[in-house]
Amino acid sequence: MTRTTLPENDPDLQLARRIGSYLESETDLRSETDTLVDTLLNYRESREANKSSIPDVAVPSDEIWQEISVAIHSEEHSATIHKLGSSQTDFKTIWAVAASLLVAAFIGFAAYFYLSQQPQMIASSSANIETVVLEDGSKVTLRPHSSIKALEISANEHNYQLEGEAFFEVMKSDNRTFSVRAGNGEVQVLGTRFDLSNWGDKTQVYLEEGSIRFENIESKEAVTLSPGEAAEIGPDNLLTTKSAEITEYTDWMSSELNFRNKTTRYVFNEMEQEFNIRISAPDSIMNTRLSGSLALNSIDESLEDLSLVLDGQFIKNGDRQYIFVPKR
Numbered sequence: 001m002t003r004t005t006l007p008e009n010d011p012d013l014q015l016a017r018r019i020g021s022y023l024e025s026e027t028d029l030r031s032e033t034d035t036l037v038d039t040l041l042n043y044r045e046s047r048e049a050n051k052s053s054i055p056d057v058a059v060p061s062d063e064i065w066q067e068i069s070v071a072i073h074s075e076e077h078s079a080t081i082h083k084l085g086s087s088q089t090d091f092k093t094i095w096a097v098a099a100s101l102l103v104a105a106f107i108g109f110a111a112y113f114y115l116s117q118q119p120q121m122i123a124s125s126s127a128n129i130e131t132v133v134l135e136d137g138s139k140v141t142l143r144p145h146s147s148i149k150a151l152e153i154s155a156n157e158h159n160y161q162l163e164g165e166a167f168f169e170v171m172k173s174d175n176r177t178f179s180v181r182a183g184n185g186e187v188q189v190l191g192t193r194f195d196l197s198n199w200g201d202k203t204q205v206y207l208e209e210g211s212i213r214f215e216n217i218e219s220k221e222a223v224t225l226s227p228g229e230a231a232e233i234g235p236d237n238l239l240t241t242k243s244a245e246i247t248e249y250t251d252w253m254s255s256e257l258n259f260r261n262k263t264t265r266y267v268f269n270e271m272e273q274e275f276n277i278r279i280s281a282p283d284s285i286m287n288t289r290l291s292g293s294l295a296l297n298s299i300d301e302s303l304e305d306l307s308l309v310l311d312g313q314f315i316k317n318g319d320r321q322y323i324f325v326p327k328r
Contacts, residue, residue: 119149119150122140123142124142125146126145127145129141136158136178138169140166140167141169142164142165144164144273145274145275146273148180157179163182164197164273165195165196165197167193168189170190170192170193172191172192173190185214185231187213187214188215191210192212193209194206195208197249199269199273200273202234203232205230206230207226207227214231229241229243248260252274255295256296257270257271257294258293259290259291262291263286264285264287274296275302279322279324282324282326285324294306303322310324311326312324312326313325
């Protein structure tokens with residue numbers, strides 16, 4: 001076997017010779033400041049201190065020598081030693097955490113962007129009339145089973161969406177526009193009082209005071225109304241205007257229904273909106289013309305009064321479903 005000779009300046013050879021001289025002279029090794037000596041002495045003391053309580057086990061000599069070798073050369077090179085495998089794991093973990101945070105941030109941003117684009121509910125009514133004051137001071141009176149949502153609120157624009165029917169009292173402002181969408185129609189105002197609805201098969205608006213522009217969203221046809229005028233977009237999507245009485249459009253605010261030469265279908269549609277019900281009847285009844293008034297205090301009372309006018313009876317057919325049956 002070939003013998004390898006270490007150079008005289010090798011740190012391991014020099015340390016071995018110093019340890020040998022200590023052992024020969026029985027000098028205390030604590031006077032040696034070398035890291036290896038400190039490690040060996042600490043290890044021996046630790047083993048002796050715990051020998052009585054810890055059973056003897058096989059010592060992994062290769063692992064101990066690896067730790068001793070690291071300790072020896074750490075002082076010589078004055079550098080921190082990191083195991084490559086540990087660093088790779090740390091970087092992988094960091095990248096995984098960073099990727100998770102980025103995904104979470106993206107999902108959060110996407111959700112916020114999506115929600116910010118959706119109409120935001122302002123107020124809704126159930127069986128009673130509800131009044132809400134908007135942030136600019138405008139007042140909205142909602143008919144039963146109606147709702148209003150905000151489409152866009154900014155310094156220059158206040159845009160809303162209506163389902164059902166409501167009476168608006170809009171605060172005048174020269175710096176912002178106020179608009180409300182309902183069905184196929186949109187009302188644009190500066191400061192005014194008007195009634196807007198989209199129940200049944202049409203969208204209607206009545207202007208009490210001020211001035212409004214009413215537009216068909218699909219055809220882009222538009223009209224400007226003066227006080228006392230009404231406009232509607234019917235099932236044929238045509239926009240028409242007429243002069244009208246205010247009670248014809250705002251009577252629901254007094255919990256009553258006034259109609260003059262209206263079809264039964266129209267009266268049924270109003271009652272469906274008011275009470276959140278559905279009414280069916282033969283076509284011959286639906287096309288009958290009616291004039292008069294009807295209290296809207298309760299479903300049963302209103303249906304009973306109307307059945308006397310139509311000469312028949314309303315029969316409940318399921319949840320909030322009614323059928324009108326004429327007398328023979």
